Amino acid sequence: MAESAHGVAPDGMKKRDEDSDDGMEFSPFWGIEKGAVLQEARCFNESQLDARRCQQVITKLLYLLNQGETFTKTEATEVFFSVTKLFQSKDSNLRRMVYLIIKEICPTADEVIIVTSSLMKDINSKIDLYRANAIRVLCSIIDSGLLGQIERYLKQAVVDKNAVVSSAALVSGIHLLGVNADVVRRWSNEVQEAVNSKNPVVQFHALGLLHQIKINDRLAVSKLVTQLTRSPVRSPLAQCLVIRYVAQVIKASTAESGGEGGERPFYDFLESCLRHKSEMVIFEAARVITDLNGVTPRELQPAITVLQLFLSSSKPTLRFAAIRALNKVAMIHPLSVTNCNIDMEALISDSNRSVATLAITTLLKTGAESSVDRLMKQITTFMSDIQDEFKIVVVEAIQSLCLKFPAKHRTLMNFLSGILREEGGFEFKRAIVDSILCLIKAIPEAKESGLAHLSEFIEDCEFTYLSSQILHLLGDQGPSTADPSKYIRFIYNRVILENATIRASAVCALAKFGQNCPQLRPSILVLLKRCLYDNDDEVRDRAAFFVSALQELGRDGDENSTTSSTLAKFDTPLGALEASLRAYVADERFESQAFDLSAVDHTPEAPPTPKRGAGAAKKKAAESASAPAPSVDAELESARALVASMPQFAHFGPVHKSAPAVELTEAETEYAVSCVKHVFTNHLVFQFKCTNTIEEQVLEDVSVGMELIEGEDGLFEEEDTVTLPRMPLNASGSTFVAFAMPDPAKHVAAKFACILRFTSKEVDPSSGEPEEDGYEDEYTLEDVDVSTLDLIKPSGTANFRKQWDESPEENERVDDYGLGTRESLEEAVDAVSTILGMAPCEGSEAVPPNARSHATLLSGTFVGDVRVLVRLNLGIDANQNVAMKLTVRSSDPAVSDLIHQIIANA
Structure with a gap:
């Protein structure tokens, strides 16, 4: 095939372009056109066939088909009939190319009949290579109605002494299950016999087909798995399949028992596979054990031990597989992986950067607080040797480590600021900035140092998006720091040195300092007045607006005046504003009245519901297709605007x-x-x-x-x-x-x-x-x-814990409830959230798979602008009974009592 491929190259391509680089490579298929190839295909009809030339033409045809080139029905038919004439050639390489082109052309049912006799002749041939390929081709093009006519030959091929022929028949059977499963199911005895074959590949394919035949019969699958665990197969590939089938049976039995009720079935078999002589079997068993639902540290220990041995293997694939599996385990059971820390530290200097990155991120998840400084020193030398995609993974792991050990925020923040000043692409820089922003919000002590690092970064930042994002943060957080004046220089430098987009962001940031820091307002006004002569319209307009607003704010001397509210954050949902404006323009009664912004509903727009599989997506699409043109939300906003006016x-x-x-x-x-x-x-x-x-x-x-x-x-x-x-x-x-x-x-x-x-x-x-x-x-x-429920509207909060601590503790009401039998905790959370009509906070509505307990945070506003905060602590037992502890805080104790009354009456 290699010779055929290179033979396709035109003569003009055998010489390199004088202007091209010496190291440039050229495709042997450059300049191929369908029309020219179809003309060349006439060589198939010659009386004296040139096997080498025919192979080259078929190679070109296959290339065009695989590149998405479409053939008309006439062209495909002509090529097909021409190819069938090549069966008269005795050249084995050409015969293999004929098999390939017939499979790719996919002839119609009428045309299949023409080639069937030639393929059946090859199936009965004494040449095993022809027999195997003929079986593959015939099974891929034959109609389900004709399958019964060749069933006898396929069943014989399944138990053929030649491994190539047997594997071809078995793999074809796997594909035919989707075409005519009833015919393939009648091969069970032959397939069972092939499972006992001494050839490892035949045994592997036979086991795969046998499982597919019985896959819809859970009892039959369980019996098959039990039989295979008692008499292990010889093939390592087949043994890996057995381990995967065992994992499926364990998962099904665990789901039926609710994760409780005795010893896990087949665990002893999985543990015995950890002592297998094949490395792939050992790893597969370890991987399955670590992925078991509700696996305990005791069950994990044998798998962790063998994965630890793989960490010191001379094979990069084994090291990568082991460290990736341990990285996954560390997310849920970090203490179980701590014994491997010494071996993982040795992998930080591994020549394979993927292995080294996984080792670093795993150590960051399993390491103790005392080892953070030592790890940072190792990572510092490591970061300069890896690409940006690996650096992003490390940055995300460091962010998680900092949230885990807040006391180490200074060390980790200094590390992030150090790599922020190094060379790197946009995605890498954005990952660092996002991590620092997250740490500033989560760790109050890190606010000052984080803002200082970001202020220095924008001095040399080449990305407009990141500079604008940081300037916005400085405008929001800077005025509340101990010394807000130190950020003014960094912000105003952007007005002088940067492009129009960044200058506009800097003007807004300066205005926020002028609004929230009265002592700095005169200086801010001087700087903003300089921006009135900027070359960009947007910058001038913003500067003029803020100068006017700040001057009026200074004259009023009232921080709560109308001017102050004008400078505040615009928190009106755009969807509600649009609906109100449309109603305002359409209704004649509004012609004599000014638009009232306060009449627009300020309820935060609900986030889009995450998809839950293909079924949910299809249901959503069906609902969208059948829905009327105007949305329900738009009609509701229009009605709200009407009644408010x-x-x-x-x-x-x-x-x-x-x-x-x-x-x-x-x-x-x-x-x-x-x-x-x-x-x-x-x-x-x-x-x-x-x-x-x-x-x-x-x-x-x-x-x-x-x-x-x-x-x-x-x-x-x-x-x-x-x-x-x-x-x-x-x-x-x-x-x-x-x-x-x-x-x-x-x-x-x-x-x-x-x-x-x-x-x-x-x-x-x-x-x-x-x-x-x-x-x-x-x-x-x-x-x-x-x-x-009509009196409570959902309203999210950015910092639930802060709101909770600020709510009067004497207004707290706590009680326990039984929610009855539920499919899962996720269903219980959805039900309670719907009953209360409140919004989940901080992503707490997401319940981990197979969780036995969960805490959810809800927030809402009761009529009269009464903030209501709810903590739900739910647990589920082996019988799927859900118990809930409901804790409510609000500014009105009567409202707290009312929330409990809603649940009690539900």
């Missing part, structure tokens, strides 16, 4: 929360009515969106009568009703009912009966105008429920 409700204050619309009528009824609940501080407004679907009828004076049928008296007091003047055919409009809530904290649950009242007028078909006289009518709607 109505003068009847202006004295209610800002909208706290709007609940999603609920349909109050069945589909395809005379009238379509939906209800949206808008919660204010001490009021509840029901918005009923009504649509008339009856032809030749107009509804006027539309309103909804509401009566409390469930709930305590005095919780709601009806204040106002806004009627809908007119509702023509297929036109929508809204009517409103407002209730006062004197004490929302006492609210638990309520239900209202609703009746749609209106005046119905017939429409004259000739004129299209409604008649003067009408009649009053009413239509019973579905009941509307109000729950405490």
Whole structure:
């Protein structure tokens, strides 16, 4: 094949270009075109075949096919029929190329019949090479309907004495399982016989096929695994397969028993494989043991011992495999790996950089606090010898180590700042900056040194993104430090020396110092005024805005003035702002009123839900395809903006929360009515969106009568009703009912009966105008429920622990609850979060696989701007029963009691 490939190169390519580098390599397939190759393929029809030339042409055809070149049906058919004529050649190399091209062309069912006889002749040939290749080709192109005709030959090939023929039949059987599994399942006896073959490759392929045949029968698989563990196979490859099948059985049995209930099955077999003579079997057994769910340190010890021996192996592959497995173990069981630290330290100087990087990161996970300084010295010399992709891994490991040992933050921060000044690409620099930012947020003591290192870094930073990110951080964190003035020089240098994007970021950072540091404000104004003459429009505009705002702030002398709030962070969700602006522009009533930013809902937008496998993705796609054009969120924002702008409700204050619309009528009824609940501080407004679907009828004076049928008296007091003047055919409009809530904290649950009242007028078909006289009518709607969940909106917090410590401890309420049987802790967390309507914080909603206990943090805001913080401590036993400890803190003790009441009544 090598000779064939080089024979394809045109003569012009045999000479190097005079202008090219001496070390440049050229592709032997350069300049190949489909049309020219198809012309060359006519050599297949010659009476005197040139085997070497035919091989070269087939090689070109295979190259074009593998490069994605498409052949028309006519071209493929012509090539196929020409190739079939090459079966008359006795050249073995050409015959192998014919097999390859037939497989790649994939002839149609009609064309397969033509070549079947030639392939069947080769299957019955005395030349084993022909037999094996003919089996592979025939099984890859044959139709499932014709498979039964050649089944007898394939079953004979499975038990053939020649290993090549037997392996070809077995591998073909694995592929045919997806085409016609019933036929392949009838080979079980022959495949079982092949499992006992003395040839290691045949045994390997036979075992793989036998497992695939029985894979849907768990009992049969369990029996097969039990049989194989009692009489081990000879082939190391097959033994590795057995170990993997054992791992699957262990996982299934552990899932059924809930991780409890006695000794782990087949563990003794896995432990015995650690003493196998083949290194691949030993490693496979060790890897499976370390990956077992809920593995104990005692079970890990034998596997760790053999992996430790591999660390000193002369083979790089063994060292890499062992250190990678230990690195994975160190994430969950770091103490079990500490005995290997001496061997791993020796690998820091390994010639294979992948091995050395894994050794460093593993040591950082397993090392004690006392060994940090020694490790840093070793890593310092190591970092200069590796590429950026390995450096990023080390930086991430150092970040984790610093979070583990906060007392060592000074040493680790100095190391990060040192490598930050070294040469490196953008991704490497960004990883270091992100790590320093993380440490600044997590370790208050590291704030001053971290900001100092980043300030020095931007003096020579060549990446605009990182400079802007650091300037933003300095603007946020710098004013609150002990000496904020020392950062002004670093920031203003960027205004003088950098590009327009960085200059604009620096102007914003300076303005934040001017806003939050009154003693520095005069100096900041001087620097900002210099920026008024900048060449860039954006920089000038920002400077002019901040100069004006800071001057007005200085005149007001009030840090809480309107100007101060203008300079504050813009925290309005853009989606809500867009929906409010669209409603403002579309509604005629807004023409005489200015847009009110305070009316926009400030609830943080929920993060996108992570995907959970292909099924969830397909379901999501189906839901998206069937959903109406306008999104539910957009409609809800539009409704919230509408009710917030109505003068009847202006004295209610800002909208706290709007609940999603609920349909109050069945589909395809005379009238379509939906209800949206808008919660204010001490009021509840029901918005009923009504649509008339009856032809030749107009509804006027539309309103909804509401009566409390469930709930305590005095919780709601009806204040106002806004009627809908007119509702023509297929036109929508809204009517409103407002209730006062004197004490929302006492609210638990309520239900209202609703009746749609209106005046119905017939429409004259000739004129299209409604008649003067009408009649009053009413239509019973579905009941509307109000729950405490309507009064709580999810609101995340960046620092849950700080918020928790600041909440009054005397308002804390603690109680234990049983949540019954659940599939997993993740399901229990989702259920409780949904019941409470609160947002998870700091990623605590993510439950580790097979976890037996978990803690989740929730945050929300109760009506009246009452911050509510919840800690959930959940545990699950062997019977899948979930117990929960619920701890609540808020600024109002009545709200804390109410949260517990929600769970108790759920």
